[in-house]
Amino acid sequence: MKDLLRLRTSLSEEIELLLNEQIKTEAYSSAVYLSMASFCNRNGFDNSAGYLEKQSNEERGHMLKIFKYINDLGGRAISPEVTNVPQEFESFRGVFELALQQEIKVTSQLNRLADQCMKMKDYTTFEFIQWFLKEQIEEEYVARRILELFDVIGEEGTGRWQIDRNIPKVSYGEDAGEE
Numbered sequence: 001m002k003d004l005l006r007l008r009t010s011l012s013e014e015i016e017l018l019l020n021e022q023i024k025t026e027a028y029s030s031a032v033y034l035s036m037a038s039f040c041n042r043n044g045f046d047n048s049a050g051y052l053e054k055q056s057n058e059e060r061g062h063m064l065k066i067f068k069y070i071n072d073l074g075g076r077a078i079s080p081e082v083t084n085v086p087q088e089f090e091s092f093r094g095v096f097e098l099a100l101q102q103e104i105k106v107t108s109q110l111n112r113l114a115d116q117c118m119k120m121k122d123y124t125t126f127e128f129i130q131w132f133l134k135e136q137i138e139e140e141y142v143a144r145r146i147l148e149l150f151d152v153i154g155e156e157g158t159g160r161w162q163i164d165r166n167i168p169k170v171s172y173g174e175d176a177g178e179e
Contacts, residue, residue, distance in 0.1 A: 009074035015122050016075045018113045019066055022132075024080035025109055026063035029102055030056045031085045036095045038087075045092060045164040055099075062132065069128055092160055093150045100143035107136040138172040145170045 009016070037052035063080075070077035089095045110132050117126035149163045149170070 010122075010124065011070065011073050011075040012120055012122065015113075015117060015120060015125055016070060018116055019070050019075070019125070020078045020080075022109060022113060023063050023066050023070075023077065024082070025106055026059050026066065027080040027082050028085070029106060030059035030063060031082045032098070032102060033059060035085050035087055036089065036099065039089050039095060040092070040164075043092065045160070047164045048092075048095070048167045051168045052095075052099075062135070069125075073124075092163070093147070093155065096143065096146045096150070100140070100147060103136065103139045103143050107133070107140060110136060141172045142170050 011019070033052050033056035037049045037056060040046075040052060041049040067077040067079075086098075089098065110129060114126055114129045114133060117123070117129060146167055149166055153159050153162050153166070155163070
């Protein structure tokens with residue numbers, strides 16, 4: 001029966017497994033961003049909370065895009081269990097340091113998936129993954145620029161307030177520099 005089910009999809013078991021791992025990673029990222037938003041909200045960083053809620057929704061969208069891709073190809077997308085989501089963070093800056101670490105992890109995992117697609121000659125999935133890899137350029141760029149706000153503005157006096165005010169303005173590409 002297992003072999004018959006495999007005939008219904010062009011996805012190899014290995015690629016399907018890696019895609020399902022990516023679904024879990026995107027779901028975890030979404031949950032972490034939401035937790036970060038709650039932390040920022042509790043600590044009076046309303047602009048950052050809004051930005052992080054938006055990021056959470058974006059990550060969930062990424063998860064659903066992969067979920068649909070697997071199902072559309074006749075595979076078996078698995079709804080992920082998300083555990084070990086931190087609820088507290090060392091500091092305001094620590095939230096964004098963790099965000100950058102998470103984005104770097106996602107990029108690494110997507111690169112591994114793309115590499116495996118090439119090795120297995122799964123050009124369809126390789127092409128699908130390209131959108132996510134391009135998206136990661138923006139994700140890492142924005143995370144780095146946000147951390148630079150902490151270095152340039154500093155957290156003393158009204159610094160945190162100014163950083164919080166500027167976080168939603170950080171952008172990449174055509175939107176960069178526009179107010």
